[in-house]
Amino acid sequence: MPASPHTEPAPDSCLHCGSPVPxxxxxxxxxxAGCEAVYGLLREQGLTRYYQLAQGKTAxxxxxxxxxxxxxxxxxxxxxxSMPGPVCAMELDVQGIHCAACVWLMNEMFRRxxxxxxxxxxPALGKVRMQWRRGAFDVGGFLKAVxxxxxxxxxxxxxxxxxxxxxxxxxxxxxxxxxxxxxFSVSFYVGLTPEDGDVFALFTKLSLWLSxxxxxxxxxxxxxxxxxxxxxxxxxxxxPIALGIxxxxxxxxxxxxGGRGDLAYFDTLxxxxxLMLVGRWLQQRVLERNRRFLLEDDGAEGLFVRRxxxxxxxxxxASEVGERDVLVIAPGDxxxxxxxxxxxxxxxxxxxxxxxxxxxxxxxxxxLPAGAFNAGREAVRVRATQxxxxxxxxALLRRAPEGAGGAAVHTRFWDRVSRRWxxxxxxxxxxxxxVWWPAGPDKALEVAVALLVVTCPCxxxxxxxxxxxxxxxxxxxxxxxxxxxxxxxxLPRVRQVLFDxxxxxxxxxxxxxxxxxxxxxxxxxxxxxxxxxSRSNHPASRCLAAALNRVGARFSAESRxxxxxxxxxxxxxxGVCWRLGRPGWAAVVSEVGYAxxxxxxxxxxxxxxxxxxxxxxxxxxxxxxxxxxxxxAEGRAVWLISGDSPAxxxxxxxxxxxxxxxxxxxxxxxxxAAAVAALDxxxxxxxxxxxxxxxxxxxxxxxxxxxxxxxxxxxxxxxxLLGEGLASIREALHLSLRLRAVVRRLLGLAxxxxxxxxxxxxxxxxxxxxxxxxxxxxxxxxxxxxVWSLSAARERPASIPTPxxxxxxx
Numbered sequence: 148m149p150a151s152p153h154t155e156p157a158p159d160s161c162l163h164c165g166s167p168v169p170x171x172x173x174x175x176x177x178x179x180a181g182c183e184a185v186y187g188l189l190r191e192q193g194l195t196r197y198y199q200l201a202q203g204k205t206a207x208x209x210x211x212x213x214x215x216x217x218x219x220x221x222x223x224x225x226x227x228x229s230m231p232g233p234v235c236a237m238e239l240d241v242q243g244i245h246c247a248a249c250v251w252l253m254n255e256m257f258r259r260x261x262x263x264x265x266x267x268x269x270p271a272l273g274k275v276r277m278q279w280r281r282g283a284f285d286v287g288g289f290l291k292a293v294x295x296x297x298x299x300x301x302x303x304x305x306x307x308x309x310x311x312x313x314x315x316x317x318x319x320x321x322x323x324x325x326x327x328x329x330x331f332s333v334s335f336y337v338g339l340t341p342e343d344g345d346v347f348a349l350f351t352k353l354s355l356w357l358s359x360x361x362x363x364x365x366x367x368x369x370x371x372x373x374x375x376x377x378x379x380x381x382x383x384x385x386x387p388i389a390l391g392i393x394x395x396x397x398x399x400x401x402x403x404x405g406g407r408g409d410l411a412y413f414d415t416l417x418x419x420x421x422l423m424l425v426g427r428w429l430q431q432r433v434l435e436r437n438r439r440f441l442l443e444d445d446g447a448e449g450l451f452v453r454r455x456x457x458x459x460x461x462x463x464x465a466s467e468v469g470e471r472d473v474l475v476i477a478p479g480d481x482x483x484x485x486x487x488x489x490x491x492x493x494x495x496x497x498x499x500x501x502x503x504x505x506x507x508x509x510x511x512x513x514x515l516p517a518g519a520f521n522a523g524r525e526a527v528r529v530r531a532t533q534x535x536x537x538x539x540x541x542a543l544l545r546r547a548p549e550g551a552g553g554a555a556v557h558t559r560f561w562d563r564v565s566r567r568w569x570x571x572x573x574x575x576x577x578x579x580x581x582v583w584w585p586a587g588p589d590k591a592l593e594v595a596v597a598l599l600v601v602t603c604p605c606x607x608x609x610x611x612x613x614x615x616x617x618x619x620x621x622x623x624x625x626x627x628x629x630x631x632x633x634x635x636x637x638l639p640r641v642r643q644v645l646f647d648x649x650x651x652x653x654x655x656x657x658x659x660x661x662x663x664x665x666x667x668x669x670x671x672x673x674x675x676x677x678x679x680x681s682r683s684n685h686p687a688s689r690c691l692a693a694a695l696n697r698v699g700a701r702f703s704a705e706s707r708x709x710x711x712x713x714x715x716x717x718x719x720x721x722g723v724c725w726r727l728g729r730p731g732w733a734a735v736v737s738e739v740g741y742a743x744x745x746x747x748x749x750x751x752x753x754x755x756x757x758x759x760x761x762x763x764x765x766x767x768x769x770x771x772x773x774x775x776x777x778x779x780a781e782g783r784a785v786w787l788i789s790g791d792s793p794a795x796x797x798x799x800x801x802x803x804x805x806x807x808x809x810x811x812x813x814x815x816x817x818x819x820a821a822a823v824a825a826l827d828x829x830x831x832x833x834x835x836x837x838x839x840x841x842x843x844x845x846x847x848x849x850x851x852x853x854x855x856x857x858x859x860x861x862x863x864x865x866x867x868l869l870g871e872g873l874a875s876i877r878e879a880l881h882l883s884l885r886l887r888a889v890v891r892r893l894l895g896l897a898x899x900x901x902x903x904x905x906x907x908x909x910x911x912x913x914x915x916x917x918x919x920x921x922x923x924x925x926x927x928x929x930x931x932x933x934v935w936s937l938s939a940a941r942e943r944p945a946s947i948p949t950p951x952x953x954x955x956x957x
Contacts, residue, residue: 162186185296194255200248223302224286234264236278237286242299244270253293260289274303314368318424321365324357325417332414341406351411355403358396358413365420366392368427388423390569391599392416398596407589412596422926423609452476452483453681455528460681460692460702468535477526477682478710484538486515486529490707494523524710526682564894572602579909590911597913601904601921609926610893610933617937618886627875631865637849638883642830644778644876645823645843648789648799650686650836651853652775652873653765657690660748660762665694668751672758673698676751678706679716679727687749688716688727691761713790713815715749726752729792730760767802774873775803781877785809786826788819788833788843819843834876851876882937889936893929900925 163182177183189197227237244250250268253275257266262283267276279286290300331350341347369392372385399411453475454463460475465483468474473489476482482495488509495515496506506522509515515529517538576598583591619629629635646652659665668676677700680692709717715728726733727749734752748763775785786809789796796812799805811822820842823833833840833847844850844864851866868875904921907913 188295194252197248197252200251201246220287220290220300228281233281234278235281235284236276238274238276238303239290240301240303241268241273241275242301243297244268244273246270249298252296253298256293257289260284260292263289275300314424314428317364317368318421318428321361321417321421321424324361325414325421328354328357328361328417329414348406351403351406354411354413355400358399358417361417361420362392362396365424369423386569391572391602392420394599395419395596398592398599401592402596419926425609427609452480455702455704458701458703460677460696465538466535468531470531470534472531473704474529474531475526475682475704476521476529477684478521478524478712479684480526481520482515482517482529484531484533484535485517486531488513488515489528489530490525493521493525493527495519496522524712526708526710528704568602572599575602575905575909582909583911586911594908594911594913597908598905601908601913602901610929611890613930614886614889614893614933614937617934618882621937622875622879622882625875625878626868626872627866627879628868629866634849634865635879635883635886637865638832638880639887640830641783641832641849641880642828643784643786643826643832645786645788645826645831645833645847646775647819647833647835647840648787648791648796649765651834652771652787652799652803653686653767657686657763657765659690659694660764662694664759664761665691666698668759672751672753673700674703675718675720675725676727676759677701678703679708679718679725682706682708683710683716686765687761687763690763691727691749713813713818724754726755730757734758767799768873770872770874772803774877775805777877779804783880786822787811788814788822790814790816790819816840816842820846823847832876885937889933892936893933896929896932 161182162176163186177186189195223237223239227235230236241253247270250270253268254266257263257277262280262285264278264280264284266278269275277286277289294300331354334350339347339350366389369385369389373389376386395412395416399413399416402411403413451462452465452468454461454468455473455475468484474483474486488511491511493509493515494506495509496519514532517533521527576595579598580591580595583594615635618635622629631637665673673695677692677695680688680695681702683689683692706718706720711717711728711732713729714732715726718725718727730750733750734755734757748761750760751758778785785803785805787796787800787803787805788811789799791812793810793812796810797807800807800810811818814822819835819840823831823843823846827846827848829848831847832849832851833843834851834853835843836852840850840852849865851868852864853868866879904913907917
């Protein structure tokens with residue numbers, strides 16, 4: 148439970164969200180900097196009632212972003228205030244709403260602002276609508292105050308999908324009609340017979356008409372999906388559901404038209420259709436809640452670019468790029484808008500968008516599409532031909548990834564089950580008809596219909612897809628975002644976890660150990676170092692570029708810098724070769740004759756003579772040691788594969804408890820790929836953050852990245868991470884194993900139930916009343932079993948390592 152004025156958290160739990168506090172967390176009592184900041188604000192502003200309303204549902208808070216701009220807000224406010232009337236109104240999207248406590252917090256903050264007229268929060272859709280008195284309300288000030296608690300606002304782009312409105316309407320209609328049909332069916336069960344004349348005929352007709360409406364309204368989503376699958380030559384999961392609905396309705400129609408409405412299965416049919424719609428709606432609801440939690444433009448919100456501003460190079464958000472801006476695109480960087488190349492030549496690739504491998508050359512003046520990334524070794528300059536507001540990049544970043552291997556493993560598996568189910572059910576029904584035919588056509592038809600009714604495909608139609616969606620929803624809450632459709636089927640096979648070091652096991656935030664190393668540079672060396680560092684995405688380059696920018700370094704647009712992945716940067720100016728990078732590559736001797744320093748950080752050299760060294764230090768993720776050791780305790784091998792110096796990689800491995808032979812340093816991109824290929828036995832998970840990890844990604848069974856600020860990497864990954872911790876990786880491995888076990892149990896339950904149901908039907912013991920009870924009860928039990936099996940309450944404590952199960956062939 149999170150802290151509240153009346154509830155004390157566990158000693159090792161976060162005071163804000165109640166999550167376990169990592170042993171190496173920077174602040175005592177908090178799992179991350181975001182929770183500490185939000186907790187302090189809530190107490191400081193007297194808003195601790197938030198914890199009472201949250202009732203333990205508070206999620207870890209993202210760290211408030213102080214550098215977030217509101218350039219997008221000004222035109223919206225201007226438009227709202229241009230409308231006639233004393234009250235202005237505006238609708239915005241909001242990210243981060245979890246529960247009723249969030250709604251209360253926003254309303255309370257709005258109430259404390261002068262000039263507000265009303266605030267409506269829609270947590271289901273992730274929207275707010277605010278009204279204020281003209282000229283008396285500071286919209287930007289209110290949004291900044293609320294964003295201090297970890298929320299984010301953006302332009303109103305979220306729209307309810309048509310299916311999100313369609314299914315609830317269909318479900319409501321079918322539920323209402325089903326209840327009426329069940330009331331009519333009760334009269335048959337308590338003794339209403341054909342001898343009762345007009346009443347019996349009326350109830351039969353009403354049941355038939357209402358059931359027809361249920362089949363048309365509620366069965367349509369399944370009929371459409373099954374028909375689309377058949378047109379593509381695929382037996383879709385909805386095919387047995389659609390077939391069962393039609394066959395049961397057809398046979399019940401024959402019974403009703405023959406004057407025996409008491410032998411029809413209208414109530415069972417309606418209940419079945421309604422339950423299938425419930426399952427479909429639950430799946431959709433899980434997905435939509437996850438999508439609406441984020442802003443619609445969240446994929447581009449974290450994208451930064453370098454914009455040339457005279458002799459300065461400013462790092463700005465992509466949303467601030469305007470038409471005709473000059474941008475510097477480093478190797479591995481995306482072009483955020485349609486642009487033209489200003490330099491002589493460049494190499495670009497769009498394989499993460501199109502899925503087609505390969506690069507192409509572009510020459511000066513040729514267009515570059517938004518979403519292309521610099522695949523060369525040199526930073527290039529481009530001129531934007533459109534503002535970011537007109538760029539297609541946002542849609543590209545948020546587009547669902549294409550499945551590289553076709554349908555997901557679990558989908559292919561259940562397609563095979565679906566085919567066999569259809570054939571088996573039809574064969575068994577025919578068998579029942581043949582066995583009972585000597586007893587008379589009526590009895591034989593009753594048995595055959597009963598077999599069609601009670602052989603329930605609930606495990607195929609509801610429970611299994613729901614299980615996958617529940618797992619993905621839970622992983623998203625922990626910051627683990629699945630991109631590949633079959634990732635959860637591959638994760639149980641992982642036996643080796645391979646980490647890059649910088650930006651992966653570390654936070655990628657480096658700082659200079661000695662500022663004098665920058666301040667003591669000559670103006671020429673300072674500007675040359677800035678020209679190189681500002682054109683690279685490496686964490687060491689970003690740290691050094693920021694430090695050089697603070698001491699007034701100037702940017703030269705004409706400089707041509709070549710990046711050698713795993714080595715460093717090179718600039719030829721006036722016949723002099725300048726290098727910034729690894730000591731052994733950049734410099735041979737110093738100006739006073741000493742060997743270049745090794746393993747302390749990048750160095751600057753002039754014609755292989757050391758000019759300056761820039762020792763850096765980096766911060767390791769707070770839970771890195773705990774998670775690495777937990778992975779090893781569970782029987783998984785952990786490796787460090789890094790382009791950093793071998794000494795530093797070994798030092799990192801020792802601090803984390805990784806065996807020295809598993810620490811591979813000084814690895815170039817092709818070396819990383821070769822190492823992964825040598826280790827992989829279809830059992831490796833690779834986590835990296837840079838474009839130099841791309842080749843290794845292709846060799847691993849699964850690959851992911853924490854580098855969400857560089858969309859190229861998430862685009863190439865099976866998953867990506869949010870937050871500062873690594874615990875979600877181990878949780879994903881655990882949940883994938885639980886998911887596989889649950890799916891197998893669901894299949895076992897479905898087989899066992901259907902064997903019993905078939906035996907009862909073939910024995911002639913199944914009646915419409917028993918079928919009306921058995922089928923929906925079994926469907927509901929299967930769904931509840933799925934939810935219970937995957938509930939957090941059934942997990943063993945995180946502090947107790949879970950032994951790795953032996954791989955059993957599926």
